[in-house]
Amino acid sequence: MDVVTRVAPSPTGDPHVGTAYVSLFNWAWARRNGGRFILRIEDTDRARSKPEHETAILDALAWLGIAPDESPAVDGPVGPYRQSERREIYREHTDRLIASGHAYRCFCTPERLAELRAFQKAAKRPTGYDGTCRDVDPEESARRAETETHVVRLKVDKSGTTRFTDLLRGDIVIENENVDDQVLLKSDGMPTYHMANVVDDHLMGVTIIMRAEEWIPSVPKHVMLYEALGWEPPVFAHVPLLRNKDKSKISKRKNPTSILWYKDEGYLPEALVNFLALQGWSIKEDDEEFDVETFIERFDPKDISVGGPVFDLQKLDWLNGEKIRKLDTATLADRIVDGGFAGGWERDAIVRVLPLFQERMKRLPDFAEAARYLRERVEPDMDGLAKKVKKADPEALRGALTKAAAVLESMAGQPDEAREDALRALAEEFGLKVGNLFMGLRVAVTGATASPPLLPSVDELGAEESAARVRDLVERLVPAS
Numbered sequence: 001m002d003v004v005t006r007v008a009p010s011p012t013g014d015p016h017v018g019t020a021y022v023s024l025f026n027w028a029w030a031r032r033n034g035g036r037f038i039l040r041i042e043d044t045d046r047a048r049s050k051p052e053h054e055t056a057i058l059d060a061l062a063w064l065g066i067a068p069d070e071s072p073a074v075d076g077p078v079g080p081y082r083q084s085e086r087r088e089i090y091r092e093h094t095d096r097l098i099a100s101g102h103a104y105r106c107f108c109t110p111e112r113l114a115e116l117r118a119f120q121k122a123a124k125r126p127t128g129y130d131g132t133c134r135d136v137d138p139e140e141s142a143r144r145a146e147t148e149t150h151v152v153r154l155k156v157d158k159s160g161t162t163r164f165t166d167l168l169r170g171d172i173v174i175e176n177e178n179v180d181d182q183v184l185l186k187s188d189g190m191p192t193y194h195m196a197n198v199v200d201d202h203l204m205g206v207t208i209i210m211r212a213e214e215w216i217p218s219v220p221k222h223v224m225l226y227e228a229l230g231w232e233p234p235v236f237a238h239v240p241l242l243r244n245k246d247k248s249k250i251s252k253r254k255n256p257t258s259i260l261w262y263k264d265e266g267y268l269p270e271a272l273v274n275f276l277a278l279q280g281w282s283i284k285e286d287d288e289e290f291d292v293e294t295f296i297e298r299f300d301p302k303d304i305s306v307g308g309p310v311f312d313l314q315k316l317d318w319l320n321g322e323k324i325r326k327l328d329t330a331t332l333a334d335r336i337v338d339g340g341f342a343g344g345w346e347r348d349a350i351v352r353v354l355p356l357f358q359e360r361m362k363r364l365p366d367f368a369e370a371a372r373y374l375r376e377r378v379e380p381d382m383d384g385l386a387k388k389v390k391k392a393d394p395e396a397l398r399g400a401l402t403k404a405a406a407v408l409e410s411m412a413g414q415p416d417e418a419r420e421d422a423l424r425a426l427a428e429e430f431g432l433k434v435g436n437l438f439m440g441l442r443v444a445v446t447g448a449t450a451s452p453p454l455l456p457s458v459d460e461l462g463a464e465e466s467a468a469r470v471r472d473l474v475e476r477l478v479p480a481s
């Protein structure tokens, strides 16, 4: 049987990392099996659903390289792929359920339901519909439906139990008396999540439902619906929720949840994909960095571990640095420019100097920040320098740096080794540790105690400008009298 997977986001806000995470697993499993991955838009909440959010979801997944085979943007055999365009289908199926006695119209007003709820709460009883309209005579119900506002509810058989198997969690059994007569069709004619979800998953031929564990409590309702409609449910696999460090469900307050944030911060899509794949899945402990092809080759939903993974941005930073180092210079330069992180640099210039910075980068904006000293004189870190050279004789350091400035000019263009030898000899002449002289030069030229290699920086800046910066530093080293 063909593998058909799906993700069903609601377009009600910024594209969420949880959507990317669930999409990734579903997409990879379809890829691995030569199946189809469907993106269905659950836009039945008319007040909160917005077309721009739908576009953002599609764009965000495209940025991550996760391409649905069918979606509102890519037509296929089981569309439409927006629930708001499938109203007739849901109505038809709800009518079928009413006709077969599995569902009924409920005419209770919102006010009555609110009162009922308040009463149940006050009495510390479980809240839920009390069944008032369950036994309205079918003919009377049809007649009233013509003029009265109503919803349609599932007529849950309150005896016995409902059982289903979750691929990752085994058998789950619940008592039917705890299942509410859920609404299937709202008074505006829109289906509820439960109704639309079951009808669509069936009609779209979905073979496995992989989604977040927060939906487990809905499954018994869905299983009852499959049964009432005479359908076989697909396989269920509820994946762990993404979690903040304190194990609570990932939230905006504690973690950035919008995929757009990651793009704007200069994370690479392949790093975010790798990171998301690690939330519940792994190859082996020491092999955390892998490419998406490897993931597709090896991923199997039954290997997902349900222990709550922790969304650890430090790990993402590390992975991002690893991915950055895997790129060749030209590609990395393109990513910097295309992502809007060039900070005024021309692409060719980026390609030329990038090797100085690639090794230390964690995110794409790091380049422009780290390379600032090549464009302008940055304030040298005098405190940092003082700490590094505190054992050196200040007089000797100034003398050596002054001469070093002249060496940089007179030996401009000579091989690194020759220049290094000359600078070493200078240190010796002044009785200085070589490291101290180089630290002075480094802070003078780049502004920082930890920086890209010194001589390539000098070459990029030009010997004259470099020497001028060294002389400026010597001035700053003069003790205040």
Ligand code: GLU
Binding pocket: 007, 008, 009, 010, 042, 197, 210, 211, 212, 215
């Ligand atoms: N619209 C639901 C969501 O946003 C879909 C849940 C499901 O996959 O069944 O997560």
